[in-house]
Amino acid sequence: MNDSPGWAVPGPSSSDGERPGAPDGRDGGEGSTQPSTGGQKWSAEQPPPGEWSSPGTPQAPPQRQPQPGAGWGSYGGSQGPQGAQSGQYGYPGGPGQWGKPPAAKPGVIPLRPLDLGEILDGAVATMRSHWRTVLPITLVVATVVQVISVLVQKYALSGLPVASDPKASLQDALDTLGGTMVVLLANGFVQLIGTIVAAAMLTMIFSRAVLGHGSTIGEAWREARPQLLRLLGLTLLLALGGVVILFALILPGIALSSIGLALLGGLAAIPLIVWLGIRFGLASPALMLEKSGVITSLRRSSRLVQGSWWRIFGITALTGLITAFVSAVIIWPLTAVGLAIGFSDGGVASLENGTATTGWAPLILSAIGAVIAQTITMPIQSGVTVLLYVDQRIRREALDLELARAAGLENYGPDATAPPTGG
Structure with a gap:
């Protein structure tokens, strides 16, 4: 079965048929x-x-x-x-x-196999040259997500009974745990929706930036919208798969009431989940750019990653470390200031009853730090994923020839050496 369609560059629809x-x-x-x-x-x-x-x-x-x-x-x-x-x-x-x-460079990357520096540079260059489109998307999504998170922590989590009371019954503790899980799941789902919308729109922006084309927010939304439900399904399927693997490996320990066996199963699940996460890590751009279905995008990612797992893992892990460091540098100082303000208002008692972390000052300052961090790091993470996808298709499928034609470059092909153009 042929599950490797051509690069569907975002744009208005035309006839669906055989392309000579x-x-x-x-x-x-x-x-x-x-x-x-x-x-x-x-x-x-x-x-x-x-x-x-x-x-x-x-x-x-x-x-x-x-x-x-x-x-x-x-x-x-x-x-x-x-x-x-x-x-x-x-x-x-x-x-x-x-x-x-x-190598021809109509956009943010040269049209040839990329190295680590070029992938990171392409992600940053897109954010820098198309900031009027990229930053508003991530800023709005991050702000909405953090406002909801602050309200949940202030009015939902802080309103739950605290199970640290020595006189609290087992039922009180279970009620607290259940209520906390429901609130956290609802908050996490809102964050998931926001992240998916941002990632889908950023994928379209990066795909055009590769060709040297700009995008407006409206164009990115119109191109991403038809695939949003499929992208949500793909994300939920991958998350569900990770949960199933984890539960399956710790289940023997739970059945035998063995904490050690359950812990061993949990540790064994980690490398398996990481391996599958990298193997299917290119499914998202494949789904968005090839206009494919969930299962087809998973197969495409598996084939593109085959033989390059360690390289993609290294680039993905390094990107995660860089974005985590940037986030920590931004969030931690503001969080520390918020905790200091909460402590100064409530003293030691605020640490005991938890009000030092659920007051308005620490919540707002932490949210501001998170908004700034996500606005900066979200485009980098999405950009690296898209450019890894492009790089793998250039290496395996000579996508650079198709991209050169899409960018309008002349005399670019197997027997032509195109000079660098644009930036």
């Missing part, structure tokens, strides 16, 4: 040696004419070869669409390498 000469999107995969000659059914949502040009006649271009003196290593691996070989691209510092060749 378009690559069939097959991964090339291990063992495949035949270039595509077309026949792929493209997404119904295509960009307007002139923004995504047709490859022309259904003819496979010649095999891409390293240019003399260009500095590219042997491609190796099997052929993907367009007749380009997938997998092994050269890199600076290898045997006989003289650095990277000139």
Whole structure:
């Protein structure tokens, strides 16, 4: 089954049909040696004419070869669409390498396989050059989420009975725990919806930034809206899968009333959940940009990540560390100031009864820090995910050729070395 459709660049819808000469999107995969000659059914949502040009006649271009003196290593691996070989691209510092060749750069990244620095730089460059679109989206979403969170903590959580009273009965403790869980789940669901909306719109903005095109907030919303329910379903499915794995591995310990066995099962679940999280980590941009379904996007992510798990894990983990550090630098000082204000108002008693953390001052200052942090880090995380997806498709499916045509670059292909353009 062919589950590798072409890159559906966001834009107004046009006819849904066979696109002459378009690559069939097959991964090339291990063992495949035949270039595509077309026949792929493209997404119904295509960009307007002139923004995504047709490859022309259904003819496979010649095999891409390293240019003399260009500095590219042997491609190796099997052929993907367009007749380009997938997998092994050269890199600076290898045997006989003289650095990277000139590459077309219509947008925020060069159209060739990317390294870590280029992926991070592309995410930051998009946020910097398209800040009028990116920052309002993340600022509004973060503000709405944090306002709801503050109200929940102030009026819901602080109103629950405190189970630390030594005279409290078991029923009181259970009521407190149940009420807390309900409130936290409701608050978490609101945050999930906000994060999904922001991530969907940012994905569309980054996809256009790769081609050097700008986006308005309205355009990003119109392009993302048809896929929002599917993205929600994908997110919930992945979360449910993690919960099922965790529960399945700790269940033997619970059944045998063995805390040690349950703890061991929980520890064993962590690497498995991380492995699956990375393997399906590119499902979100695949779902949004290829206009695919939930299951198809999961298969696409699995195929794109195959053979590159550790690389994607390293880039994802490093991005998480960077954004966590930035968030901590912003949030912790404001939180400390809020706690100091709460303590000064209530003294030691405020720490005992919890009012030092549920007063207006600590809640508002912590929320302000969270809004600032999320406004900055959310675009970086979304951008890295989208650019990892683009990078993997360039490596495996020669997507750079299709992106060059979509960006309107001429004389760009297997036998042409396009000079760097734009920034």
